[in-house]
Amino acid sequence: MTRITVAKGDGIGPEIMDATLRIIMAAGAKIEIDEIEVGEKVYLAGNTSGIAPEAWDIIRRNKVFLKAPITTPQGGGYKSLNVTTRKFLGLYANIRPCRSLHPFVETKYPNMDVVIVRENEEDLYAGIEHQQTDEVVQCLKLISRPGCEKIIRYAFEYARQQKRKKVTCFTKDNIMKQTDGLFHKVFDEIAKEYPDIENEHWIIDIGAAKLSDTPEAFDVVVMPNLYGDILSDIAAQISGSVGLAGSANIGEECAMFEAIHGSAPRRAGQNLANPSGLLQGAVMMLNHIGQTDVAERVQNAWLKTIEDGLHTYDIYTEGMSKQKLGTREFADAVIANLGEKPRQLQPVNYGNSSALKLPKYKRAAPRKKELLGVDLFVHWRGESADELAVLMQKLNSAQAKLTMITNRGIKVWPEGFKETFCTDHWRCRFKHPNGSVMEAQEIPRLLQQAISEKIDIVKTENLYAFDGEPAFSLGQGQ
Ligand code: NAD
Numbered sequence: 087m088t089r090i091t092v093a094k095g096d097g098i099g100p101e102i103m104d105a106t107l108r109i110i111m112a113a114g115a116k117i118e119i120d121e122i123e124v125g126e127k128v129y130l131a132g133n134t135s136g137i138a139p140e141a142w143d144i145i146r147r148n149k150v151f152l153k154a155p156i157t158t159p160q161g162g163g164y165k166s167l168n169v170t171t172r173k174f175l176g177l178y179a180n181i182r183p184c185r186s187l188h189p190f191v192e193t194k195y196p197n198m199d200v201v202i203v204r205e206n207e208e209d210l211y212a213g214i215e216h217q218q219t220d221e222v223v224q225c226l227k228l229i230s231r232p233g234c235e236k237i238i239r240y241a242f243e244y245a246r247q248q249k250r251k252k253v254t255c256f257t258k259d260n261i262m263k264q265t266d267g268l269f270h271k272v273f274d275e276i277a278k279e280y281p282d283i284e285n286e287h288w289i290i291d292i293g294a295a296k297l298s299d300t301p302e303a304f305d306v307v308v309m310p311n312l313y314g315d316i317l318s319d320i321a322a323q324i325s326g327s328v329g330l331a332g333s334a335n336i337g338e339e340c341a342m343f344e345a346i347h348g349s350a351p352r353r354a355g356q357n358l359a360n361p362s363g364l365l366q367g368a369v370m371m372l373n374h375i376g377q378t379d380v381a382e383r384v385q386n387a388w389l390k391t392i393e394d395g396l397h398t399y400d401i402y403t404e405g406m407s408k409q410k411l412g413t414r415e416f417a418d419a420v421i422a423n424l425g426e427k428p429r430q431l432q433p434v435n436y437g438n439s440s441a442l443k444l445p446k447y448k449r450a451a452p453r454k455k456e457l458l459g460v461d462l463f464v465h466w467r468g469e470s471a472d473e474l475a476v477l478m479q480k481l482n483s484a485q486a487k488l489t490m491i492t493n494r495g496i497k498v499w500p501e502g503f504k505e506t507f508c509t510d511h512w513r514c515r516f517k518h519p520n521g522s523v524m525e526a527q528e529i530p531r532l533l534q535q536a537i538s539e540k541i542d543i544v545k546t547e548n549l550y551a552f553d554g555e556p557a558f559s560l561g562q563g564q
Pocket residue numbers: 098102154155156157158159168329344345346347348349350351352353358359360361362363400
């Protein structure tokens with residue numbers, strides 16, 4: 087018997103959760119349920135996180151959480167509970183299988199069977215944003231080695247457990263050489279540990295084009311958070327419908343399972359919604375807690391129901407579908423099919439699909455880190471980079487000399503183009519004049535002097551070399 091936490095959520099949430107729980111209990115799930123309240127009511131009661139502190143205690147104690155979609159109220163101040171839950175509980179891996187159900191659910195891709203493995207905690211989703219000048223705002227993209235190692239290892243372990251043949255990595259490391267570059271590098275390192283699984287890397291733009299045109303070319307695809315967010319919805323949609331996909335959010339301690347769609351408030355309370363997405367989440371949950379036999383019974387009965395043409399309104403098509411069912415009636419049909427297997431669609435046989443145990447991340451020995459210079463970001467309303475250079479050169483010393491100015495990454499001094507459009511946000515790079523290591527005291531000295539010269543420094547970034555390798559981007563055109 088496993089104790090799990092359940093939240094019925096908002097909108098169509100309660101209806102699809104009731105249907106899902108009814109199906110899995112009828113299939114013999116050995117679970118006990120603690121129900122918690124999250125979402126709109128909690129938000130509107132004045133709790134900006136959408137969840138009460140006592141509910142966290144239950145989630146953390148039970149470690150397994152089945153969550154229906156919730157409505158995040160519009161307007162400022164309300165934090166997305168999904169994002170908060172993923173981060174608080176360290177749910178670093180988001181797993182979203184997207185498989186077509188051709189010919190029973192319309193899709194252009196009859197043979198699609200892709201699993202998107204999305205990094206779930208970092209990247210631009212760290213949510214570290216600042217306005218720095220009148221004209222420029224910034225969002226920090228953070229990619230960490232442990233973050234990359236955990237998600238990429240998860241993708242390979244998942245592929246091995248699920249007997250899949252290939253893991254593909256998507257990044258944009260031709261542009262983001264440090265952040266996406268690290269993700270790609272770690273992918274290449276870890277791939278070597280899995281010689282039994284094919285691996286490949288695609289630049290995300292052409293990879294995304296290929297995925298949406300020829301999804302059969304992919305098997306397991308791993309990527310950083312933002313790309314994964316976008317591509318997992320596309321993959322689910324082209325496999326048939328976002329209403330059919332579930333996802334698992336997996337951490338070292340806890341896991342959360344859900345449908346990928348939202349609370350569809352306009353469909354709420356009408357016995358219309360398709361419970362399949364949440365049911366798919368529940369099937370992943372059953373596998374996770376080792377109740378594989380129940381997961382198989384549910385999934386095969388669900389496939390049989392889809393194959394029988396018993397469809398909710400969202401996937402109902404004249405000619406292919408036999409009967410349009412409501413949420414409750416669809417659940418009844420799946421329950422009636424428990425013990426049956428699909429005839430045309432491939433029945434599932436999960437084998438061992440229980441929670442993956444990954445080795446703990448081991449921090450490597452520190453590398454030799456040397457300060458080579460500093461970028462001073464300046465809020466300046468002038469137009470000519472040459473003029474700014476004259477001003478900034480007043481900060482030059484024997485240890486630190488202005489070597490470059492960029493505007494939104496493009497070199498504008500020395501030898502800029504007059505055509506380059508400039509905002510009020512300038513990066514001024516100071517380095518040791520003969521390329522050697524710069525002393526740390528130079529940074530406060532530069533800042534102090536900038537204040538004396540009435541130069542508005544909005545932030546600094548230190549320029550380091552690790553083991554002798556410069557580890558920062560050059561200016562575009564440098
Ligand atoms: P949505 O996914 O709720 O609905 C979009 C449309 O898809 C609906 O109007 C409906 O036509 C259809 N649809 C979605 N799920 C369906 C189902 N199970 N059966 C049949 N049709 C279905 O997206 P939205 O309208 O952008 O968002 C509504 C609310 O949901 C927002 O408050 C949003 O913040 C929230 N949301 C929550 C989650 C979550 O809790 N995980 C995810 C996404 C959106």
